[in-house]
Amino acid sequence: MFRLRGAHVALAVAAVCLISGGHAFAATGDDPLQSPQWTDLKDRYLGTAKVVFDPRVVVSGPKVAEDSMNVPVGIRITGLTDVRRVLVIADLNPIVKVLEFSAKGAMPSLHFRMKLQQGSPVRAMAQTADGVWHVGGIWIDASGGGCTAPSVGRSSANWTETLGQVQSRIWQGEAQSRVKLSIMHPMDTGLAPGIPAFYIERLSLQDATGKEWMTLDTFEPVSENPVFSFDFTGPPPAGLTLVGRDNNGNRINAKVAQ
Amino acid sequence: MIAAPLRNLVGRAFAALILGIVLHAPHLAAEPLDYRLEPRKIADDTWVLIGKTEDFNRINGGNIVNTAFVVTTDGVVVIDSGPSRLYAEQMRRAIARITPQPVIRVFNTHHHPDHFLGNQVFADVPTAALASTIAGQRQEGAAFTDNVYRLSGDWIKGTESTPARETVGQGVTVIGNHEFQLMALSGHTDGDLVILDHSTGVLFAGDLVFYNRAPTTPHATVAQWFAALDRLDAISYRTMVPGHGDPVSDGRAVRQTRSYLRWVEGTLRQAAERGDEMAEVLGLAVPAEFAAIPLSREEFARSVAHLYRRYEAATLNRPH
Numbered sequence: 001m002f003r004l005r006g007a008h009v010a011l012a013v014a015a016v017c018l019i020s021g022g023h024a025f026a027a028t029g030d031d032p033l034q035s036p037q038w039t040d041l042k043d044r045y046l047g048t049a050k051v052v053f054d055p056r057v058v059v060s061g062p063k064v065a066e067d068s069m070n071v072p073v074g075i076r077i078t079g080l081t082d083v084r085r086v087l088v089i090a091d092l093n094p095i096v097k098v099l100e101f102s103a104k105g106a107m108p109s110l111h112f113r114m115k116l117q118q119g120s121p122v123r124a125m126a127q128t129a130d131g132v133w134h135v136g137g138i139w140i141d142a143s144g145g146g147c148t149a150p151s152v153g154r155s156s157a158n159w160t161e162t163l164g165q166v167q168s169r170i171w172q173g174e175a176q177s178r179v180k181l182s183i184m185h186p187m188d189t190g191l192a193p194g195i196p197a198f199y200i201e202r203l204s205l206q207d208a209t210g211k212e213w214m215t216l217d218t219f220e221p222v223s224e225n226p227v228f229s230f231d232f233t234g235p236p237p238a239g240l241t242l243v244g245r246d247n248n249g250n251r252i253n254a255k256v257a258q
Numbered sequence: 259m260i261a262a263p264l265r266n267l268v269g270r271a272f273a274a275l276i277l278g279i280v281l282h283a284p285h286l287a288a289e290p291l292d293y294r295l296e297p298r299k300i301a302d303d304t305w306v307l308i309g310k311t312e313d314f315n316r317i318n319g320g321n322i323v324n325t326a327f328v329v330t331t332d333g334v335v336v337i338d339s340g341p342s343r344l345y346a347e348q349m350r351r352a353i354a355r356i357t358p359q360p361v362i363r364v365f366n367t368h369h370h371p372d373h374f375l376g377n378q379v380f381a382d383v384p385t386a387a388l389a390s391t392i393a394g395q396r397q398e399g400a401a402f403t404d405n406v407y408r409l410s411g412d413w414i415k416g417t418e419s420t421p422a423r424e425t426v427g428q429g430v431t432v433i434g435n436h437e438f439q440l441m442a443l444s445g446h447t448d449g450d451l452v453i454l455d456h457s458t459g460v461l462f463a464g465d466l467v468f469y470n471r472a473p474t475t476p477h478a479t480v481a482q483w484f485a486a487l488d489r490l491d492a493i494s495y496r497t498m499v500p501g502h503g504d505p506v507s508d509g510r511a512v513r514q515t516r517s518y519l520r521w522v523e524g525t526l527r528q529a530a531e532r533g534d535e536m537a538e539v540l541g542l543a544v545p546a547e548f549a550a551i552p553l554s555r556e557e558f559a560r561s562v563a564h565l566y567r568r569y570e571a572a573t574l575n576r577p578h
Contacts, residue, residue, distance in 0.1 A: 143405060
């Protein structure tokens with residue numbers, strides 16, 4: 001008697017897959033995170049420039065996002081000189097681009113919190129002066145909903161009164177210093193029903209002379225009431241001010257508290 | 259090294275093989291979901307169903323919680339209804355194997371899903387909880403159910419969040435030959451009901467106490483939690499049933515819960531004061547004393563998400 005055993009089924013299915021071209025198995029290229037989106041995203045954001053996966057670009061965060069509205073992410077780039085700009089993307093988020101920063105005097109590192117709609121790679125892509133993109137990343141699992149839920153502050157009547165307020169602190173060390181900032185803002189993604197996108201799109205950390213030490217272009221996936229930490233080699237510049245604006249033209253201008 | 263096209267081919271064949279095995283294993287799907295609830299008698303008239311000291315998964319089906327029942331001369335009092343409809347159905351059958359007495363009352367110790375999602379199976383029985391617990395069940399029950407379904411799958415099928423229908427407060431309730439003292443505490447959540455059965459000396463502590471399972475903090479107010487633990491220390495009891503972990507006959511479970519929470523609080527406060535970022539705090543080492551407690555690494559990471567921003571906010575200044 002002939003019995004259809006598992007192996008036979010497998011061979012049959014394999015044959016079907018081969019005939020149909022196996023579209024279910026998208027090419028992930030050489031991506032260490034094996035993301036189905038990577039080759040497309042690489043073309044979209046990095047174009048034809050040379051791209052290398054580089055262990056000097058370190059992304060840190062939780063394995064699992066307990067709070068998908070506030071997923072902490074750290075980016076640290078060590079041993080890479082002449083980093084011009086750093087792009088942060090989450091492959092599988094409905095809005096992929098999270099932020100972009102240029103450390104113009106600050107260390108090429110950044111901490112922030114973001115929304116994740118589902119488990120996704122989170123990548124930092126650093127471009128050096130020679131045009132090469134150095135990519136590092138981690139996979140963060142998430143139960144989801146971070147991007148399509150309304151911001152928490154919307155439920156309080158007076159969120160407009162605190163819009164754009166900044167709280168800050170400087171931790172000064174001899175070798176390294178940190179500036180931590182929190183900004184009151186709903187950072188609405190536009191994906192929650194009936195609430196248009198409303199988010200901070202530009203931030204700049206300037207010293208008393210107006211020189212920029214760090215600039216950021218931020219997008220919808222950055223968390224509500226965002227918190228950023230910037231690191232400096234040695235003491236921070238004197239008289240730091242945070243200057244910025246949101247996509248509705250509201251201005252942010254706050255002295256960083258010592 | 260295998261050339262790329264061949265590697266793809268091998269990958270496809272392997273995936274297909276896995277698919278083939280899954281398709282060819284109907285016995286896995288056909289096996290009935292059985293929580294294997296075995297009531298353990300801990301005092302006269304008093305049984306507990308001890309859950310695993312694990313997180314929700316598709317193998318334990320959410321049987322990660324301690325529930326209990328007391329057989330009084332008037333009927334059975336149930337303390338917490340478990341994580342799902344299926345659990346509560348099997349719990350009622352387990353009760354029926356022990357006593358012909360009907361269930362006449364259900365208490366929910368707090369609003370977390372593993373403690374009340376079995377309520378729908380007790381539609382014929384008064385279900386009772388603190389007012390703040392009922393508010394939490396109404397507000398978050400549906401989201402809890404979705405989340406538990408995501409974590410435990412088929413075990414949760416057909417489960418609908420059913421908030422308790424009766425509000426109870428502090429006081430003494432006599433049911434049959436048992437006198438229950440109800441205490442309205444808070445700290446693990448906004449409403450933590452502790453029940454002391456004066457007739458047996460059994461103290462049902464709910465999730466104010468975890469034993470050999472790291473405490474969870476999604477709705478915690480740590481200062482209130484410490485105050486509640488001090489209250490528990492002042493009570494004399496013969497046996498304490500923690501919300502998770504084995505029953506104890508002395509203060510060891512309270513001590514463990516307190517020292518773990520002190521460590522979490524101290525660690526987060528110090529980290530905030532030195533300017534650490536959340537992603538850095540996640541990487542801090544768990545001391546050996548707490549690393550030995552199951553799930554401490556995972557729960558510490560979750561607690562960072564729940565609690566850290568409060569400590570951090572206290573370190574930031576308004577600009578001048």
